[in-house]
Amino acid sequence: MSFLRLQGLVKRFGDFVAVDDVSLEVEKGEFVSLLGPSGCGKTTTLQMIAGFEEPSEGRIFIDGKDITGVKASQRGIGIVFQSYALFPHMSVFQNVSFGLEMRKVPEAERKKRVMETLDLVHLGDFAQRFPRELSGGQQQRVALARALVIKPEVLLLDEPLSALDAKIREDMQIELRGIQRTVGTTTILVTHDQSEALSMSDRVAVMNEGRLVQVDMPYQAYEFPETPFVSSFLGKSNRFSGVVSGQSNGKLKVKVGELEFEAEAGRGPREGPVHLSVRPEKLLLTAPAEGRFTGRVHTRIFLGNHWVYQIDSPFGPLLASHHNAGIQSVAEGEEVGLTWAVEELRVLAPEEAGDG
Amino acid sequence: MSKNGPIALIFHTAFIVFMLAPLVVVCLVAFTSKGYISMPTEGFSLRWFRAILENPDFIDAFLMSLYLAIVSASIALAISVPASLAIARHRFPGRAAFTAFFLSPLMIPHVVLGVSFLRFFTEVGLSGTFVGLALSHVIIIMPYALRLVLASVTGLSRDAESAAVSLGASNWTVFRRITLPLIVPGIAGGWVLAFITSFDELTMTVFVASPSTITLPVRMYNHITETIDPLIASLSAALIFVTVIFMVILDRLYGLDKLLVGRGT
Amino acid sequence: MAEAIARRTLIPPYLLSAPALLLYCALLLTPMLMTFLLSFNSFDLYTGIKPDYSLANYLEVIQDKYFHVIFLRTFGMALVVTLICALLGAPEAYILNRMANPWKSLFLLAVLGPLLISVVVRTLGWALLFGKEGAINMTLMGLGLVDEPVKLIFTSTGVVIALVHVLVPFMVISVWASLQKLDPATERAGLSLGASQFTVLRRVVVPQVMPGVLSGSLIVFALTASAFATPAILGGRRLKVVATTAYDEYLNTLNWPLGAAIAILLLAANVIIITSYNRVIEKKYAEAFG
Numbered sequence: 001m002s003f004l005r006l007q008g009l010v011k012r013f014g015d016f017v018a019v020d021d022v023s024l025e026v027e028k029g030e031f032v033s034l035l036g037p038s039g040c041g042k043t044t045t046l047q048m049i050a051g052f053e054e055p056s057e058g059r060i061f062i063d064g065k066d067i068t069g070v071k072a073s074q075r076g077i078g079i080v081f082q083s084y085a086l087f088p089h090m091s092v093f094q095n096v097s098f099g100l101e102m103r104k105v106p107e108a109e110r111k112k113r114v115m116e117t118l119d120l121v122h123l124g125d126f127a128q129r130f131p132r133e134l135s136g137g138q139q140q141r142v143a144l145a146r147a148l149v150i151k152p153e154v155l156l157l158d159e160p161l162s163a164l165d166a167k168i169r170e171d172m173q174i175e176l177r178g179i180q181r182t183v184g185t186t187t188i189l190v191t192h193d194q195s196e197a198l199s200m201s202d203r204v205a206v207m208n209e210g211r212l213v214q215v216d217m218p219y220q221a222y223e224f225p226e227t228p229f230v231s232s233f234l235g236k237s238n239r240f241s242g243v244v245s246g247q248s249n250g251k252l253k254v255k256v257g258e259l260e261f262e263a264e265a266g267r268g269p270r271e272g273p274v275h276l277s278v279r280p281e282k283l284l285l286t287a288p289a290e291g292r293f294t295g296r297v298h299t300r301i302f303l304g305n306h307w308v309y310q311i312d313s314p315f316g317p318l319l320a321s322h323h324n325a326g327i328q329s330v331a332e333g334e335e336v337g338l339t340w341a342v343e344e345l346r347v348l349a350p351e352e353a354g355d356g
Numbered sequence: 357m358s359k360n361g362p363i364a365l366i367f368h369t370a371f372i373v374f375m376l377a378p379l380v381v382v383c384l385v386a387f388t389s390k391g392y393i394s395m396p397t398e399g400f401s402l403r404w405f406r407a408i409l410e411n412p413d414f415i416d417a418f419l420m421s422l423y424l425a426i427v428s429a430s431i432a433l434a435i436s437v438p439a440s441l442a443i444a445r446h447r448f449p450g451r452a453a454f455t456a457f458f459l460s461p462l463m464i465p466h467v468v469l470g471v472s473f474l475r476f477f478t479e480v481g482l483s484g485t486f487v488g489l490a491l492s493h494v495i496i497i498m499p500y501a502l503r504l505v506l507a508s509v510t511g512l513s514r515d516a517e518s519a520a521v522s523l524g525a526s527n528w529t530v531f532r533r534i535t536l537p538l539i540v541p542g543i544a545g546g547w548v549l550a551f552i553t554s555f556d557e558l559t560m561t562v563f564v565a566s567p568s569t570i571t572l573p574v575r576m577y578n579h580i581t582e583t584i585d586p587l588i589a590s591l592s593a594a595l596i597f598v599t600v601i602f603m604v605i606l607d608r609l610y611g612l613d614k615l616l617v618g619r620g621t
Numbered sequence: 622m623a624e625a626i627a628r629r630t631l632i633p634p635y636l637l638s639a640p641a642l643l644l645y646c647a648l649l650l651t652p653m654l655m656t657f658l659l660s661f662n663s664f665d666l667y668t669g670i671k672p673d674y675s676l677a678n679y680l681e682v683i684q685d686k687y688f689h690v691i692f693l694r695t696f697g698m699a700l701v702v703t704l705i706c707a708l709l710g711a712p713e714a715y716i717l718n719r720m721a722n723p724w725k726s727l728f729l730l731a732v733l734g735p736l737l738i739s740v741v742v743r744t745l746g747w748a749l750l751f752g753k754e755g756a757i758n759m760t761l762m763g764l765g766l767v768d769e770p771v772k773l774i775f776t777s778t779g780v781v782i783a784l785v786h787v788l789v790p791f792m793v794i795s796v797w798a799s800l801q802k803l804d805p806a807t808e809r810a811g812l813s814l815g816a817s818q819f820t821v822l823r824r825v826v827v828p829q830v831m832p833g834v835l836s837g838s839l840i841v842f843a844l845t846a847s848a849f850a851t852p853a854i855l856g857g858r859r860l861k862v863v864a865t866t867a868y869d870e871y872l873n874t875l876n877w878p879l880g881a882a883i884a885i886l887l888l889a890a891n892v893i894i895i896t897s898y899n900r901v902i903e904k905k906y907a908e909a910f911g
Contacts, residue, residue: 052809072812079813085806089828098824099814150814364716368728371713375732378746378786381756385749393749435640442637454638457645465847465891467864468656468884471871475659475881476652495648498641556739559849559864563871576741580854584748592742603734607726612733616794 003028003186004049004154009058011044018044020210022058026188031180033189033197036207037233045207046156046190051075062153073102078147078185082159084139086131092118092142093127099150117149120179137168144176148183155180157189161196173199194234198222206230226267228275228348237277238318241350244271252347257314259293261345268347275348280319282344285309285330291337300332313338379596386593388586404590414591417575421555424486424571428493429501429550433543435494436501441535444509459499469496470563477564484566492564493554500553501546504615508542545610552602660881670877678882688866688883695862696890698777698852699845702784706841709785710792711834715826717793718800729797736790740850747783748774748854775857783851788844792837799833835902843891863887 002025011019019041026032034042047053049060051072059068067075087095093114100110118124121141131139140160147155160176161169177200180187191197197204198218205215206229214226225231228239242256252265254276261276268274288294295313307329309320318338322329330336360368388394389401408414442448443455461469473492474483482488516538520530558573565574572595579588606612635642661674682688717729735743750756751773758770773779803826811821849864856862861869863883870880 050809050813052812072809073815073817075813076815077813079810081806081810083804083806085804085810087807087810087825087829098811098816102815102820146810146814360716360719364712364719367712368716371709372728372731374786375735375789377756378743378750378783379735379738380746381749382742382746393752394754435644438637439641442634446634446637448634451634454642458641461649463843463892463895464653465843465864465884465887467847467849467867468888469652471867471877471880471884472652472656473648474871475655475877476648479655491644491648494644498644502641552737556737558739558741559847562849562868573739573741576739576745577850577854580741580745580748584745588745589749592739592745595742596738599738600734603730603737606737607730612730613794613797616733616736616790 002026003030003063004188005061006045006049007059007061009045009048009060010056011041011048011053012056017210019048019055022207022210022212024205024212024215026186028186029184031177031187031189031200031202033191033201033204034207035191035194035197035204035233038192040207041210042190042192042207043158046158046188049154049188050077050079050156076150076153078150078152078155080140080143080147080155080157080160082162084131084143084163086139086142086146088131090130091127092123092129092131092134095131095142096146096149099146103150113149114145117145120148120182121145136164137172140164140172144179148179148185152185155185155187157187159191160189162191162193169196176200198234204234206233208233224266225277225346225348228277228350231277231346231348236280236319238280238283240276240315241273242276243273244269244347251342254347261292262342263345263347264343266347269349273350275350277346277348278340278344280308280321282340283318283320284339284341285311285320285322286337286339288335288337291339293338294335295338297330297332297334297336300329311336311338382589383593383596385586386590388589390586393584393586393589404586405594407587408591408594411587413570414572414575417570417572420569421572424490424493424569425551425554428490428497428554429547431490431494432497432501432550433505433547436498436505436546437539437543440502440505440509444506444512458502461495462499466496466557466559467563470560473560474563484569486569489561489564489569489571492560493557496557496560497550497553501550504546504549505539505542508539508545512538541610545615548606549615656881657885659878660885662878662881664876664878669875678879679886681879682882682886691861691863691866692886692890694777694860695846695864698781698784698862699842701781702788702845703838703842705781705785706789706792707834707838710789710837711796711830713789714793714796714800714833715830718797732793733790735786740787741854743787744783744851744854747779747786747851751779751855774855775860777856777860780852780855780860783855784845784848787848787851788841791840791844792834795837795840796830796833799830803829832902832906835898839895839898843895846891846894847887 004024004026006022006024009019009022010017022041022045024032034045036042044053048055051067051070055068059066061067062075087098090098096114096117097110100113105113115124115127118127121144123138123141123145126134126138126142131142134142140163143160157176161172164172173196180200189197189201198221201218203215204218204221206213206221208229214221214230216224221230222234225234225237231237231239240256242254242261244252245255245260246253247265247270250265251262252270254261254263254274256276263276285291293314295311295318297309298312298317299310301308301310302324304324306321306323309322309330311318311320320338384395385393386404387396387400387402389396389398389403439454439458443451443458469492473488477483477485477488477492482491512535517530517534520534525533556573557571558577561571561574562577565571576588576591603612606615658674659670660678661676663671663673663675663677665671682692713732717725717732720728752758753770757773758767761767761771762769773782807825807829808821811825812818816824847864848862849868852860852862853865853868856865864887867880867883867887870876870883874880
């Protein structure tokens with residue numbers, strides 16, 4: 001039995017369906033990300049779990065109890081808001097202590113728990129400061145401490161890192177994940193940042209236009225996207241459209257223009273028109289004669305740890321990215337062969353039949 | 357989440373009734389057909405609106421107020437713009453004191469300003485003149501104009517100006533082509549607020565206006581202290597109509613709350 | 622880039638502020654100074670103002686019961702009006718802020734709009750409502766709440782009601798401004814931590830909008846203390862306040878020196894109250910709101 005269960009959640013605003021039949025099961029202690037572009041319904045889903053929006057249809061269960069009609073203040077869910085929503089007129093200590101006061105925890109114990117939680121987020125020395133005296137990263141930790149101190153059954157993180165600088169954001173990703181592991185709270189993270197979702201969660205739930213498109217472990221979702229939307233939203237991918245022309249011992253043959261490629265028959269369609277997708281890091285550059293087809297390097301960009309090439313090919317512009325292995329790379333204007341390992345080519349349903 | 361409960365809505369309704377009741381009553385009484393203050397129970401009549409036109413001294417006072425408000429608002433803005441540029445763009449000794457000085461009329465009760473101007477104009481021979489009246493209004497409305505212009509200059513990024521300089525524009529060209537167009541909303545808002553403040557001013561003007569420079573609020577005040585009749589109601593109603601139209605336009609252009617936030621002390 | 626800007630500051634700031642400075646010196650400083658000096662002169666009914674200097678006018682105001690009553694009434698009214706404005710204006714601003722458009726902007730217009738309408742017109746409205754056969758008495762008697770008309774015109778109750786009407790928009794707008802700075806997520810945070818709606822209001826919202834309430838109170842208090850038109854029209858001859866008293870000394874009794882002393886005292890009281898109030902508030906909120 002899963003710990004947090006969303007069952008057929010629907011949210012309509014007038015004629016607009018913000019969340020369309022979302023069902024999700026989350027295990028106790030699991031870290032799940034709701035990932036999607038803005039307007040995909042992920043925030044509305046979070047608001048419904050928190051109790052700030054009432055679902056038009058469907059139910060929400062925590063630990064087997066139906067909490068759909070329970071008031072936000074009675075749910076015992078910890079939330080870290082995008083803006084942190086710290087109480088500006090209260091000190092760090094008072095902010096963190098607020099939830100315990102509401103639970104009428106005796107003062108001595110309250111003090112102990114607040115300080116323990118502040119130590120957990122490395123802010124023990126900042127208890128008497130006011131929020132505006134703290135950096136963004138520190139405010140973020142206070143918000144986390146405030147949500148965790150009440151020992152919530154579920155922790156909701158609403159784009160918690162989006163207001164931070166890129167460098168601090170990476171550090172916080174690691175720290176947040178570490179803290180979550182330590183306290184073991186079931187956690188839902190809402191984000192539009194795929195790298196954040198992939199790096200922190202046990203599973204990602206990709207949403208688009210109000211629907212859950214794919215729920216999978218980060219590696220699986222990235223390597224085996226089920227729809228063109230997921231393949232392009234999670235990382236970059238090169239896509240060609242083709243038609244399945246035959247099958248032989250578990251492999252599909254797909255005709256793309258003049259050429260024919262072999263691919264593993266995965267979870268995608270096995271006949272008719274399809275999308276082929278290959279990740280930039282899986283698209284290999286070879287000598288012109290050795291590739292499956294040839295292209296010409298249009299632009300080359302050096303990004304420190306890797307190179308990115310934009311290549312003109314018979315199938316339009318393609319992206320390839322390679323580790324900087326310390327050898328001289330191919331120059332702009334050079335002709336190159338392009339190839340991939342057979343198992344890296346994914347066969348997906350074409351756009352129309354996908355998640356439209 | 358952001359829904360108001362029933363108690364809140366009852367409170368709100370009562371509040372709105374309280375705010376609008378006196379204005380509605382004025383407008384209703386204005387349409388009476390009787391010769392005395394009463395509700396238009398026996399049909400609406402326009403006789404008291406026609407009566408306004410038969411009272412040239414009200415018309416004259418209205419025109420005087422209009423003229424005065426336009427002149428003094430324009431002078432106030434012409435002075436506020438350079439002063440705002442100095443305060444917002446420069447760090448100089450006395451800057452804080454200048455700002456406080458320019459905003460100080462907000463702290464001074466208008467009755468105190470009134471008696472001071474009366475004494476001053478009598479001494480320098482400006483008593484009862486339009487020049488004196490206009491200058492006294494400039495002092496009263498300057499803080500309002502200054503605050504809005506100052507806000508727009510302060511909020512202005514210098515990058516656009518730097519860009520113009522780098523493209524070879526002279527100082528004057530930068531001001532005329534870049535700075536001025538960017539602060540026009542602040543200037544226009546400041547002018548409108550200054551205009552309204554001048555047009556409505558009573559307490560100070562009561563001391564300074566002479567029979568030849570009497571403004572509409574003073575004329576109406578004098579009338580009310582003698583008698584309250586449907587004529588003054590119809591005049592007030594006409595003012596309310598004009599103000600409401602004006603108000604809706606302002607609200608569309610600037611948002612009334614933004615314009616008025618700086619109105620008090 | 623910094624050099625380019627430095628080179629642009631050719632017109633010195635003093636030159637830019639010179640017109641304003643000159644105007645203020647000539648038309649604010651000089652008149653105020655003259656009035657200050659005038660307040661020490663003496664006055665004779667037959668010969669007029671005499672250029673001698675004494676504290677006689679101030680002593681008269683300070684010692685005369687007649688003036689005590691007027692000053693106490695004025696500042697007492699200011700206090701009551703401020704309190705009522707805070708109690709009505711702050712909740713109204715909060716309710717308005719929670720409304721959805723178009724209602725929000727419509728009602729905001731209804732609440733703030735009267736600020737643009739002349740005080741004379743608004744006070745006239747109350748004079749019409751307060752009459753023996755005015756709407757208020759007709760309603761009260763129609764409902765059987767009172768048997769005979771309640772006297773509101775020429776009473777301090779009436780003046781207070783009308784002043785609240787005239788000044789409450791300042792409170793609403795001041796609280797409104799501080800509500801715009803309030804992150805609505807803090808209310809949700811309060812709820813998610815287990816606080817009831819009322820507790821969120823008391824512990825999260827009110828403390829955050831308090832600076833708005835306090836600065837609104839200052840505006841309302843200062844403007845009530847120096848209000849002229851409303852007490853003059855609704856208070857009549859007998860219910861005098863400081864501003865109307867100064868007016869009478871100037872334009873009826875013609876005792877300008879005494880009027881000047883009254884005006885100077887009003888100004889001094891206002892300035893003292895405003896600055897000390899500001900100091901207290903700054904101290905209190907410097908920490909959290911800076």
